[in-house]
Structure formats: structure tokens, C-alpha cells
Amino acid sequence: MKVxxxxxxxxxxxxxxxxxxxxxxxxxIESDEEKARHTSNRLDCLVIHEEGNNLEALNEAGISDADxxxxxxxxxxxxxxxxxxxxxxxxxxxxENSKPAxxxxxxxxxxxxxxxxxxxxxxxxxxxxxxxxxxxxKILGIDYFIHPxxxxxxxxxxxxxxxxxxxxxxxSETPYEMGSITIEKESTFDGLSLSDFHSFxxxxxxxxxxxxxxxxxxxxxxxxxxxxxLIHVITRKENIEQVFKLAGRxxxxxxxxxxxxxxxxxxxxxxxxxxxxxxxxxxxxxxxxIAKRERQITVxxxxxxxxRELASRFPETLVLNEDISDENFIAEEQIGNLDxxxxxxxxxxxxxxxxxxxxxxxxxxxxxVVSGIGYKTIALQLGVDVAISMxxxxxxSILSRLEGTGIRDIHSLGDGSVSIIEVEIKEDSPxxxxxxxxxxxxxxxxxxxxxxxxxxxxxxxxxxxxSGDKLFLIAKNGSDPEIIKVFGTQKKD
Numbered sequence: 001m002k003v004x005x006x007x008x009x010x011x012x013x014x015x016x017x018x019x020x021x022x023x024x025x026x027x028x029i030e031s032d033e034e035k036a037r038h039t040s041n042r043l044d045c046l047v048i049h050e051e052g053n054n055l056e057a058l059n060e061a062g063i064s065d066a067d068x069x070x071x072x073x074x075x076x077x078x079x080x081x082x083x084x085x086x087x088x089x090x091x092x093x094x095x096e097n098s099k100p101a102x103x104x105x106x107x108x109x110x111x112x113x114x115x116x117x118x119x120x121x122x123x124x125x126x127x128x129x130x131x132x133x134x135x136x137x138k139i140l141g142i143d144y145f146i147h148p149x150x151x152x153x154x155x156x157x158x159x160x161x162x163x164x165x166x167x168x169x170x171x172s173e174t175p176y177e178m179g180s181i182t183i184e185k186e187s188t189f190d191g192l193s194l195s196d197f198h199s200f201x202x203x204x205x206x207x208x209x210x211x212x213x214x215x216x217x218x219x220x221x222x223x224x225x226x227x228x229x230l231i232h233v234i235t236r237k238e239n240i241e242q243v244f245k246l247a248g249r250x251x252x253x254x255x256x257x258x259x260x261x262x263x264x265x266x267x268x269x270x271x272x273x274x275x276x277x278x279x280x281x282x283x284x285x286x287x288x289x290i291a292k293r294e295r296q297i298t299v300x301x302x303x304x305x306x307x308r309e310l311a312s313r314f315p316e317t318l319v320l321n322e323d324i325s326d327e328n329f330i331a332e333e334q335i336g337n338l339d340x341x342x343x344x345x346x347x348x349x350x351x352x353x354x355x356x357x358x359x360x361x362x363x364x365x366x367x368x369v370v371s372g373i374g375y376k377t378i379a380l381q382l383g384v385d386v387a388i389s390m391x392x393x394x395x396x397s398i399l400s401r402l403e404g405t406g407i408r409d410i411h412s413l414g415d416g417s418v419s420i421i422e423v424e425i426k427e428d429s430p431x432x433x434x435x436x437x438x439x440x441x442x443x444x445x446x447x448x449x450x451x452x453x454x455x456x457x458x459x460x461x462x463x464x465x466x467s468g469d470k471l472f473l474i475a476k477n478g479s480d481p482e483i484i485k486v487f488g489t490q491k492k493d
Contacts, residue, residue, distance in 0.1 A: 001402065004029065004061045006052035006082055007073035008039040010372060011120070011391050015070065015398060016043055018412060018419075021477040027061035029054075031073075052082040055089075063089075068116040068402055072394075079119040080140055087141020090115055118144045118398055124264055144401045151393040152369055153268040156342060159386045160273075163251035164340055164365040165244040167386055169411055169420075171472060174456040176449055178232055178420075179240045182380065184248025185227040195221045200246055204458045205235040208446040208474045209413055216418055218444045218474065230380065232413060234448045234458065249385075252364055254339045255295055260324050260354055261345035262301035262310045265369060269342060273297060274314060298338070300324050324354050336362035343368045352379045352387075359383060373412075413474070420448075421483070423471045429487050431465040438465070441482050445475035 001024045005012045008030035016026045020043060027046040030036040036049035050057035052073060063069065069086050071079035119142050158168050166181035183189045188200060194207060210219050211230040225231065233243050241251050257273065259266050273295060298318045301307050311319040322329045324343075330336060341358045343351035348370040355366035356379075367386040368379045379387035396411050411420040425431055431438055436459055439447060450459050451470040475483065 001025070001068070002062055002066045003027070003068045003070060003402075004058070004063060004066050006030075006069070006071045006079070007120075008032075008035045008047070009072065009074065011394050012070075012072045013039055013043065014372070014391050015072070015395050016045060018395065018399070018477070020045055022480050023478065025062075027066075029057050029061055052078060053085055055085075058086065058089075063115075066115060068118065070118045070398060072120045072398075076119075076121045076123050079121060080142065083117040083119045083142045084140030086115060086117055116144075116402060117142050118146060118401060120146045120148065120394065120398075122148055122264070124149070124268075144398075146394055146397050148390055148394050149265040149268055151397050152265055152344075152388050152390050153272060155388045155393050156269050156344070156367055156369070156386075157272045159367060159388070160254065160340070160342075162240055163244070163249075163254065164367055164386050165241075165249040165251060167388075168240070171449060171456075174449060174451060175236050176234055176456060176458075177237050177240055178234050178448075179243055180230060180232050181244050181247045181249060183225055183227050183229045183231060187227070187248030188246040189225045189231070189248070190227045192225050193221075194219055194223045194225070197225075201235070201239065201243065203236060203239050205233060205239060205243065206446070206448060206458050207231050207233050208448050209418060216413070218446055252339060254365065256298075256337060256339045257295055258298045258300060258335060258338045258341040258358075258363070260300045260341060260343040260351070262299050262303065262306040262319070263344070263346060266299065266301070266342075266344045267310060267313075269344060270297065270299065270310070270314060270317065274316065298333075298335075300335075324350075325357075330358070330361055338363045340365040340367070342366075348372075348375050352382065352384065355379065355384045356382045417477050418474060419477055421473050421475055421479075423473065423483060423487055425465055425467055425469045425471070425487055427467045429465070429467070431487050432467050434465050436461065436463040436465070439473075439486055441475055441479050441486075443476040443479060445473055445479060445483075447471055447473045 003019055003024055004027045005016050006029045008028050012028065016028055019026050027048065028039060029048045029050055029052045030039060031051045033049055036047050040047040046061065048057050048060055052071065063086060069083060071082045073079055158170060162168050166179050169178040171177065197207065198205070207219060209232040210217055210223065212226065231247070235243060244251070259270055274297070298320060299310060300320050300322055302321070302323055304321050307319045307321040310317070320333065335358065341355060341363045343354045343366070345351055351368040351370060352375060355368040359366050365385045367388065368384045369388045369390060370376050370379060371389065372391050373389050376387040376389040392412060412418070413420065436447065439445065447459050449472040450457055450463070452466060
């Protein structure tokens with residue numbers, strides 16, 4: 001797959017690094033000279049120091065035969081304009097000669113293929129308030145808008161719906177979820193061999209990945225679970241709480257909730273907690289992610305203007321114009337009595353420190369929103385219950401929208417070296433009518449879920465591959481060639 005990424009910030013470079021590891025062809029356009037030079041030194045791909053709306057730069061990056069254009073600059077307007085420019089230059093992928101008659105550039109010719117255009121847009125006014133319009137009409141020719149705060153807020157709400165006991169990943173169109181939880185000392189799982197695992201979880205359940213210290217590995221039946229291991233468990237949604245309980249986490253009612261930070265992210269989380277499912281176009285962006293019930297919500301924010309705005313929008317919420325690091329304030333307002341705190345400021349260091357600090361003062365659960373995978377790992381090691389990586393949820397959202405190879409990378413795990421991948425078995429795949437033992441990767445891999453028609457199941461030893469089966473599997477980055485060989489999925493030229 002050929003991809004052009006405009007913007008070499010943390011999200012852009014994370015996307016590029018991930019896609020390069022999977023064998024895709026990546027070109028990056030970056031207007032900042034220092035960022036462009038730094039990215040060129042770090043990544044083995046074409047990096048162009050130029051504005052993303054420069055036609056020659058787009059041509060040099062390979063826009064004429066690219067599969068996707070991903071715009072993740074710091075400017076919402078630039079991201080939309082660049083995508084709109086590409087859509088204007090190539091209004092129809094079905095006609096390779098189609099182009100505006102007024103533009104006579106020799107290279108303005110595109111092969112017959114669809115160019116997917118994705119724009120990251122942070123401003124809620126662009127997306128959330130007009131979501132229905134953006135969805136129904138491809139404004140500026142843009143296929144997908146990615147709103148970082150909305151993606152992070154959805155991740156927070158999904159985790160909260162399970163008691164904020166660990167990170168949760170939903171598998172769309174299936175009754176299964178992946179729960180990621182750290183095993184507590186002296187819990188049922190501490191010292192348990194995986195061969196004995198199903199004596200405690202009798203329903204369909206699998207542990208496809210374990211993170212132990214700095215290692216991330218696919219376990220075998222002889223693997224023994226240890227306290228401190230971060231395990232990733234696939235099971236039905238109704239079993240997640242039982243798994244967390246056996247790992248040492250018991251679900252407690254989350255009635256008293258604190259949100260630190262009243263910016264876009266904090267207000268979206270608050271809206272998700274308080275707004276019932278209605279026809280409100282702005283809130284329909286989330287839908288009904290969690291059951292609504294009576295809650296006492298406190299918002300803590302240093303910026304007075306943000307406090308006043310949020311208080312007027314949500315009069316039922318206690319909004320405190322205070323500094324979360326003030327120990328006297330925590331004692332006076334009895335913040336330590338909260339069931340859950342969600343730290344959602346724009347400062348990831350503050351989010352981690354505040355979450356750990358408040359837990360030490362008696363808060364039962366803590367969710368921290370951070371930027372990158374590194375801080376997510378640190379937060380979990382320091383005792384934060386759930387850490388949401390903004391860059392990861394944005395990258396996952398973008399990757400899930402890329403098409404054309406038959407292989408879709410939908411989520412990265414651990415240090416980013418392992419991924420959950422979605423594959424659909426075609427009629428001419430060599431795997432058709434073969435047993436599950438036919439699936440073998442040199443670096444290891446696990447088939448976690450199979451969707452066949454209207455049913456979804458965890459495959460057992462007698463599973464036979466069928467045409468049309470959709471598989472969710474875990475594999476090391478760079479395994480695409482082997483997966484293609486096994487399942488016969490061909491990449492585009």
C-alpha cells in the first residue's frame with residue numbers, strides 16, 4: 001500500500017513507523033525543517049521538506065498512484081484544505097484522465113484506483129456539531145475525519161462502562177472484547193499455569209499476549225502467569241468482569257467521579273456521562289456507550305473561563321476552579337472520597353502524576369489520558385488503572401479506515417511491536433478447507449476470533465478455514481508477507 005502522510009508530528013511518525021514495519025510504501029511531507037530532518041534520520045522513507053498544499057511536493061510524494069492521503073498537521077484547516085486539493089485534482093478514480101480542465105500539469109494523471117483521504121481535525125466546531133452533515137456528504141472530498149478528543153473520550157467511556165478496571169478493546173460486530181489487566185499479587189491468576197486457566201473460566205476465553213517487564217510474548221500452555229504481568233484476554237463481554245476479578249480487580253460502583261481538565265476532551269467525557277441518548281446531532285457522535293445512572297460528578301480546572309462555560313452547560317455538575325496539585329484543596333473538598341478520577345488535561349505528565357497522587361489519597365480508580373505509548377506504560381507501572389494513549393487511539397482509528405490489501409491493522413499492543421490484524425479469507429485462498437494448524441508464522445501468531453456469517457467464535461483445534469471467514473489475529477509487526485502467503489491475500493501494486 002502506498003501512503004502519503006502530511007505532518008511529521010508524533011502521530012504522523014508513529015503511523016509511518018508502523019506502516020513501514022508492515023512493508024507499506026510511505027512518503028512524508030513536513031513543512032518544519034527541523035522535524036523533516038529529524039524524521040528523515042529516524043525513518044527509512046521519503047521525507048519532503050515542503051508545505052503539504054504544494055502541488056509539486058504532492059507529486060514528488062507519489063500522489064498519482066497513492067492509495068491513501070493522511071493529513072495530520074497541527075492545523076485543522078491545512079489538513080482539510082490539502083485533502084480537498086487532492087480531491088479536486090483527482091475527482092474520479094474511475095477515470096484516470098479526469099482532471100480540472102483549467103489545470104494543465106504533465107504529471108496530473110492518476111491510475112484507476114481510489115484515493116482514501118483522511119484528515120485529523122481537533123476543533124469540535126468542525127466535526128461534532130455538524131457530524132450528521134459530514135457523514136452524509138463528503139465535504140471537500142474527505143472520506144474520513146478523525147477527531148482525537150472524541151476518539152480518546154470514547155475509549156475512556158468504554159473503559160468506564162467496565163468499571164475502569166483495565167483497558168478495553170471492542171471488536172465491532174461481535175459479542176467479544178479484549179480486556180487488558182495487570183495481575184495482582186496473591187490473586188487467583190498469580191502463579192496459575194495457562195493449562196489450568198480454563199478450570200476457572202469455562203466459557204470461551206483466550207490469553208493471546210502477555211507483557212512481562214520489557215518483554216511482550218505470545219504464551220504457550222506451559223506459561224505460568226505471574227503478579228505484575230499485563231495480560232490481554234479475549235472473551236465475551238459478559239465475562240470481562242469475571243476475568244478482572246480473578247486477576248485481582250473487583251468492580252465497584254463508580255458514582256462519585258472526578259474529571260481533571262475542562263478542555264475539549266474533559267467536556268466530551270462529561271457530555272458522555274451526563275447526556276441521555278437523544279436526537280442531539282452533536283452527541284450522536286458517541287451514541288449510548290454506557291448506561292446512564294445517577295452520578296455525582298466534579299470537574300477540576302484551573303482556567304476560570306473554562307469553568308464558567310462548563311458550569312453554564314452542565315448546571316448539575318460541581319465545577320471547581322482549583323489546582324489539582326494543591327494538597328489543601330484535595331483535603332478540603334474531600335477529593336480522596338471519589339470512586340474514580342479521570343485526568344484529561346493537555347499535559348500528559350500532569351495527568352499521570354495527578355492520577356497516581358489522587359489514588360494515594362484514597363481514590364479507588366484512575367484513568368489517565370496520555371500522548372504516547374511510552375507514558376501509557378509508565379502510567380500502568382505506577383498503578384494507574386487505565387491509560388489511554390491519544391496517539392494510539394488516533395493511529396488505530398486511521399489504520400482501521402485504510403482499505404485495499406485484505407489485511408487491516410486495527411490495533412497495536414505492548415510497545416507497538418505486536419498488532420491485532422483483521423483478515424478476510426478469499427475463495428482462492430490456499431487456506432480454504434485447511435485446518436487451523438496450517439496457520440504458522442516464524443515469529444508466532446494467534447488466531448483469536450473468527451466471524452463466519454452471523455456467528456462469532458474463538459477457534460478450537462478442529463477449526464477448518466472457510467471462504468468468507470473474517471479472522472482477528474495477533475502477530476508481530478512485519479508479518480504481512482507470511483500472512484499473505486498463508487491466506488493468499490494480495491496487496492495492491
